[in-house]
Amino acid sequence: MGLVMKLRIPTYRDKPGTTPIVQNMHQADAQISMALPTVHEVDLFRCFCPVFFHIQMLWELVLLGEPLVVMAPSPAESSETVLALVSCISPLKYCSDFRPYFTIHDSEFKEYTTRTQAPPSVILGVTNPFFAKTLQHWPHIIRIGDIKLPGEVPKQVKVKKLKNLKTLDSKPGVYTSYKPYLNKDEEIVKQLQKGVQQKRPTEAQSVILRRYFLELTESFIIPLERYVASLMPLQKCISPWKVRKYHLNELEMGN
Known part of the structure; x- marks a missing residue:
């Protein structure tokens, strides 16, 4: 053209x-x-706006590889939300399976909907109302409405129990019995709420939210790095010549 x-x-x-x-x-x-x-690289704040007050708990669920279902009104919204969940533990890579748009025609449909075994470690994005019944046994369900650019301060919605997810017209929210290990961080909530009141661009809100997730992930990684470092020999004790000499001695003993 x-x-x-x-x-x-x-x-x-x-x-x-x-x-x-x-x-x-x-x-x-x-x-x-x-x-x-x-x-x-999705718009984090736009995706998490329907479940705004539960972002820290969702980060924990993704980090632990818990089975998650995202029920959305359209494939675009389910896909964006799933990708936002996967990316929230960056720089760690999400190593479990995730399906941004899962349908009843997928080959794993029977495996994921069976009640004879526990759900696998996977994040599903679905739109078919039929899944509200067939996936009701899953431990963590995120129900979202239409994703819109936030023009007002989101209302706080409590975590709901799975037994309340019985009808196809269930209200948006997080349905789970999970109890987070971390205390709720009120500062990030207030910061983002203030940004909405001041009409801060959604891109800037997403940057703040991504930085918050990065700090959470790093706070999880740092103790592990220190522990692994304590198992390693001191740098002054590491020498390629010592390693070469060790292998030569092994070869001589073998001969």
Whole structure:
């Protein structure tokens, strides 16, 4: 159509928040240059707005690899929410399975809906109201309504028990019996609420939220790193010559 688009396709090595979106239009040569972010680079605040007050608990569930179901009114909204959940533990990689848009035609449908065994470690995004009944036995269900740009302060909704998810027209919210290990962080809630009141751009809200998730993940990683480091020999004791000498001695003993 007379336009040349130059695209950088993201790879699995890309980390959320590191790929800038650049759009430069050159009218002279009718070319458009842009950089696509990683597929996990979704609008976090927009996705988590329906479950705004439970973001810390959701981070725990994703970190622990708990089975999660996201029930949304459209494939786009279910996909974005699932990808937002997967990316919230960055820089850790989510190593379990996740299906941004799961349907009754998927090959694992019987495996995921059976009640004879515990649900696997997977995050499902669904839209069919039929799943409200067939996945009712799953331990953690997130029900969201239409995702809209937040124009008002979200209302606080309590965590609901699974037994309340009986009808197809259940209200949006988080249905689980899970008790978080961490105390609820009121500061991040107040900060984001203030941003909504001051009409802070949703992009800026997402940056704040992503930084908060990053700090949570790092606070989880740092003690593990210190423990692993304590098991390693001192750096002054590590030498490639000692390793080579050790292998040579093994070869001589073998001969």
